[in-house]
Amino acid sequence: MLRNLYALGFVVVLCLAVGLKEPRFFQPMSIESVLLWMPLITVVAMGQLLVIATGGIDISVGSLLGFCGIAVGLVLKSDPHLPVVFAFAYGAGFGIALGFINAALIAWARVSPLIVTIGTLAAFRGLAFMVSKGDQIDSSMVPDSLTSLANHGIKIAGVNLSWLLVIALVISLVTALVLRYTAFGRNVYAFGSNPAAARLRGIPGKAITFWVYVISGALAGLAGTMYAARFGFVNPLSAGQNFELTVIAAVAIGGAKLTGGTGSVLGVLLGCLLLSCINVALSVLGIDSNWQMLAYGVVILVAIVIDGIVQRRRAA
Amino acid sequence: MKRLPLVPLVLLVIAVFVAARYVPHFFDARYLLDTSTLYIEVGLLALGSTLVIVTGNIDLSVGSNLVLSACLTAMLMRSGYGTFAAVTFSCVVGTVLGAINGLMVAKLRLPSFLVTLGTMAAYRGAAQAAMGAKSIALPDGFKGIDQSLVFGVPWPLVIFLAIAVVSGVLLHRTVFGRWAFALGTNESASQYSGLPNDWTKIAVFAYTGLMAGIGALLMDSRLAVARHDLARGIELDAITVAVVGGAAITGGKGSILGTAIALFLLMTVRTAMGVANVKAEYQLTAIGALLVVTVLASEFRRKSAADE
């Protein structure tokens, strides 16, 4: 909890610093920009949180998102009047199918998760090109009912909370409840912090491992549909490209140790919020495009290093 | 080095024969040697990555390190310094950038994945900030190392093989190598036995940095220009090669010979598919599948060996 306070503090300090330099950062338009940057990352990060809490990792999520975005786009192209709920169901369904491949190789064939998902990162991207035949899903193929999820929502104090954000928050809430109140959730942490001990206590490690990758796939697939809603088009190359590193950064900044056993939904949400604020701030401050990547890298490093020092102090 | 890295070796042999048999224009020594120069930087980074992975760590920043070293070296040469200065400078810059990762991992006890995820952005970002959107041309005397041959073999390939031998000795025949394996197998055990874990960590990251510095020189010379956006995604290639060669991400396992063989496997498969005119999307899928299959086969072989 203290850690989350610290992370929140970092976000607040960052925002205040940016706001001091450019007061428009606190205008509704800019806040909406921050809140629109978050949902996709958040949804995928929830799956990644489960995976990382078991001590695994899923590098393939970016390509998985891209593939599912394309696949949902093709479904919508053939049936433009498909209800939105089905578009999400298809996205999650394709995601489960691909997540199953990861899960089977990792849980049953016991190949290292990093390797499996580096492999499927390439393979799923290739599949996205194959099913799309290299064609982009143009905006005319994405129905308004879907894109309206990005520009409609709940208005609070002049700021529009898009339906995409609402979906992301609901998924986060469900993840938090599952982690806290179900046997599955407790087993994820127990298995992640000490697999051998967990096995002795009769926790089904193989099943846990299997399901977290399936869930990660499902959520990344869902995010594929959300991608179509957010941007109105899906390109087989750029959809979800390099997404995995952003998501993992968000989860790690949120306090989840990559060795497993830790990580909270609130922390990850703060991690997503932090990355979102940095990216929007870089643009609102008008930082020279040649300096943006350095600034981004340095802010992340500072967050990681301070966190490391704080945690060591507390442990000592 | 008790056991040969059989799986990648067998796959390499199969790949070479299948390509030679079924792909026209593939089996041409001059062409193969020439194409090999495209993979040397990946190979060098994979050698470094093997050491890092053996200690149970990972370095995602190698590509960005390589690009930053390449850009800074090009800037140095533009301001009039000669080849000798450039070579020294690039090696030092690469090593220092690598050691910075090592210091943060060892002294601040931060996970290497996270540290190098940060420096991956920071190093490439620094290259972009230093160079802006422009590219810098290298002086004529420095260009074209990939076109100069020793006994018909391009220099970069010779350099790679030499460094592979040095790395092999370092990892498999020295005390330092034993420390690295001990650290990766069981960190607390090696701590209790009084091994210098911190220094081992810093040293493997610095060594990987040195590989990036050398790779930077080869890339500068090969492309004749330096620019901040070169060698993107090379870190995943390097890690892939190390792992296909038998390095285990969990630490404690890995072999330089395996890494070298895996590099030639990747080279053969990519080149064969390229000259067979296979579309990029099929190449991507095939390479991804190859990675999984190799590791799956190694795992299977290891397990059945353990059962016997």
Add this chain to the structure above:
Amino acid sequence: MRTRNIALYLSIAAIAAACGPAPEAGGGAANTIVFIPKSTGNPYFKRVDTGFENASKDLGFSFDSQAPATADATSQLSVIKDQVQRGVAAIVISANSPDALNQALDQARDKGVVVATVDSDLTGNESHRDFGVLPTDFSQIGPSQLELLAKSINYEGDFAILSATSDAPNQNAWIAGMKEEMKDAKYAKMHLVAVVYGDDEPQKSSTEAEGLLTKYPSLRGIISPTSVGLAAAAQVLENAGVYPGGPNTKGPGVVLTGLSTPNQMKKAVDKGVVASFQLWDPADMGEIAAYLAMQVKDKKLTLKPGDEIDVPGHGKVKVGENNVIFAGPLVTFDKDNIGNYDF
């Protein structure tokens, strides 16, 4: 353990035995033109492919499109080497880097392969290729984009440019053209407040477009001369509802224009988010490049600046400085004509 190893070595030997001599290197690719786009999955280059395919039927060559999987600066290097090894007659490339490919292209030309560029030239390194076919007269693109915007905001107000990457030669040439044209007295009341870069990534382009709306409340227009930027900006304006006549528009609204293929913008035009935008037909570049490459290959033609060449279906085309040829005219798409195009 040992038996398993023996089995493995035997299987290797079996495969080795199965191998006869290497297959004959037939001249199958000698009449082939290969086009190397920047990357796969780009609708713009699909249309260039169409141009080549049309030409291949008329001119009787076989055509291949071989894109690298990513648009990195050096991802085209291995594609070039592999195609040279296949023995293709001509390589036409849309270069990802203006200088990193020089040596590979020189190698290709040494082996007698015709090398040409399409859409993206080797700016500053033109001597490493035979000729370059570029979209349309570069000196026109900046001014006509500016005029397109100016007309719809009555030559008055602040505007910004949303570009691709800060080092994209074409983008920079066009932006320079706009800045030059701004000196004209009729644009005296217009101010270019910012040039921002979305790196042709949907997420970054959207964030930059939103940043513009935040920073410049009095913004009247955005020009995005890249299709990813234009599509992202259109979505941002639609989300914010601040396009002319949009639900949240206070005052006249933000006018958006730029360059894109018509299919990518159909919906935005239908909804009125974007009134008009421009492009040339990328297929023209493919057709012209194919014809010229075949002529150069057959030694029927040597290009030099100042020539006028009769290209079937395209009339006389002019060879400019550095053997640059400009393809088809700039087309303005709007509600009335967009339905006539499909690419």
